[in-house]
Amino acid sequence: MNAAAETRDRIKTLTRHTYGPWARQKTWRAPVMIADAEGVCIYDDAGKRYLDFSSQLMCANLGHKNRAVIEAIVKQAEKMPYMAPGFATEAECDAVEALLSVMPAGLDKFFFSTSGTEANEAALKMVRQSKAPAYKVISRYHSYHGATLAGAAFTGDPRRFPAEAARCVAEGVRFAPDCYCYRCPFGLKYPDCDIRCARYLDYMIKEEGNVAAVIVEPVPGTNGRIVPPPEYFPLLRRICDENDVLLIADEVMTGWFRTGPAFAMENWGVTPDILTTAKGSTAAYTPLGITASGKKVSEFFEDEMFCHGHTYAYHALACSALPAAAAEYRRIVDSGLCRSAAAHLKKRLYGLADRHPCVGDVRGMGHFWGLEIVQDRETRVPFNVKMDKLTGAPLMTGKIAADAMKRGVFLNAWIDTLVIAPPLIITPDEIDEAVEALDMSLKIGDREAKDTGLPPSHSSEF
Incomplete structure (x- = not known):
């Protein structure tokens, strides 16, 4: 048995004997096997690299292998x-x-x-x-x-x-x-x-x-x-x-x-x-x-x-x-990286919203952002409603996130919002890499959105 087949068998055993969180169990069949992680990147068992644009579940704030x-x-x-x-x-x-x-x-x-x-x-x-x-x-x-x-x-x-x-x-x-x-x-x-x-x-x-x-x-x-x-x-x-x-x-x-x-x-x-x-x-x-x-x-x-x-x-x-993490946070903040990267992230996300008719709103602070995906900017009609998550209906944000994953960027999606929350150690160049992939993935939403209404006014700007 080759390595790929062995990995598939191990994943099959895992999904057969464990409960997949927040999932219908019959759909939780082939999660990606992650073999390594370092900095702002994770790597699957085939060696493919993914930029972690959501800090996993908004928790790996210092990246991996600190x-x-x-x-x-x-x-x-x-x-x-x-x-x-x-x-x-x-x-x-x-x-x-x-x-x-x-x-x-x-x-x-x-x-x-x-x-x-x-x-x-x-x-x-x-x-x-x-x-x-x-x-x-x-x-x-x-x-x-x-x-x-x-x-x-x-x-x-x-x-x-x-x-x-x-x-x-x-x-x-x-x-x-x-x-x-x-x-x-x-x-x-x-x-x-x-x-x-x-x-x-x-x-x-x-x-x-x-x-x-x-x-x-x-x-x-x-x-x-x-x-x-x-x-x-x-x-x-x-x-x-x-x-x-x-x-x-x-x-x-x-x-x-x-x-x-x-x-x-x-x-x-x-x-x-x-x-x-x-x-x-x-x-x-x-x-x-x-x-x-x-x-x-x-x-x-x-x-x-x-x-x-x-x-x-x-x-x-x-x-x-905790004490080691607290010291690392202070070191990164004092270096100025957080401030400069946050400003760059904000600029790039606003740019995405201006180009894509499926983006109804962009909002956030620091390294904590969301892109709300809509069918129509003018009427603000969403692609999905809250209950779709529980009923198992296909989510537009899920389609966009899945496409981004194929392009080497991991990000979370929740019903109508794409979650952008990279590790605090991310650099402007790494932000550019992730945004460029997301720029391509958002075209999936654009194809089903009406090109009406003005670009978002950015509701985090008061």
């Missing part, structure tokens, strides 16, 4: 990979010190888990315990907060539907309209809208009663990279304060310099009461989730039991990657 992070993990593995969370380790201490150096002021009490979903679960348990008898949590429709029952229950997109059957978990969840200027749910236009999307939350809080918290992604990740107007988060912070409601920022995707500053909420000068992060905390070299809280939450637990924990909480090996 020696400083790998060496920190190896050192810890040789010393002590695990110790029960009731003990202290140097790895935990180092991780806490690194977090204190990068977190927004006031967020200084942490719980360590192993994923963003778990980080959000911890946040929601903190909220419901510390704010009792208030128990309701307001999320937004364009949101994703995890795949566990509670995380999915607080998710606004259709991935919440399986969790809604667990009524005891979903009880008390309410959903608010989004700050989605391209498709304003109120039919208004910025800046004449008076930020109705934020003010409506004030109305919801007052009318609902017993609202404990509002949970938001600063820039929704898989739900379209929707950048809010500059007034949105300062106004939401004020509304939460006036109503004695906690503000949770889910920065699982937007954290760790992905949008420019260390954490996205800093773009608007707003500090949440709880901040969750994961993916970028170790740049995906180890699984680590963090729930960071301020005094409004932490002081409650001085005299009350914190009813939460995991066997792998504060996992020493997982923690060991």
